[in-house]
Structure formats: C-alpha cells, structure tokens
Amino acid sequence: MAALSCQSFKTSEKRDIKYIKRFIGHKIDENWEEMDVYCYDHKINDNRDLAYVFKLIWKNHKLTNMKPEEESNILILHYCRKGTFKPNEA
Secondary structure (H helix, E strand, O other): OOOOOOOOOOOOOOOOOHHHHHHHHHHOOHHHHHHEEEOOOOEOOOOOEHHHHHHHHHOOOOOOOHHHHHHHOOOOOEEEEEOOOOOOOO
C-alpha cells in the first residue's frame, strides 16, 4: 500500500472514519473498503467520528512527546490493508 504524499491534513472533528478512508483511498489510488484505520493499537470502526477517537482513545494515551497545546490539535491515525496491521512492540 502506498504512502500519502502529504502526511497531514486538517479536517472537521465531525468527519467519520469512512470519510478518512475514502480520502486516503483516493489519494493513494486504493480501494478504501480494503483499508483499516488505527489509533494506537485500536482499530476504528467506519462509523466513528474523529471527536470520538480523539476523546476516548488519543487523550487516554500519553505516549506522545508533544506539548499540551500541540496535542490538542493533533490526532495521529495509521492506515493499512485489512488484516495486515502489526501493533508496535515496545
């Protein structure tokens, strides 16, 4: 699966994961239905919006080295082909 040429973008917290998958699929010329999206090691369902992911997953992990003002504006998601995700092993 190809990498995005632009690794960050701004969008509304009301956007759902299905929208994000469609956006990524369009950018990398892949079928969005064959993708999974993760935040940390949590697979995110297509119907979840970014506000949910930010509040219930991202904010509960303090694994970033970001300043609080940066962390409040950033959400890091990972995408991969369905069934190929390998969690980070510390």
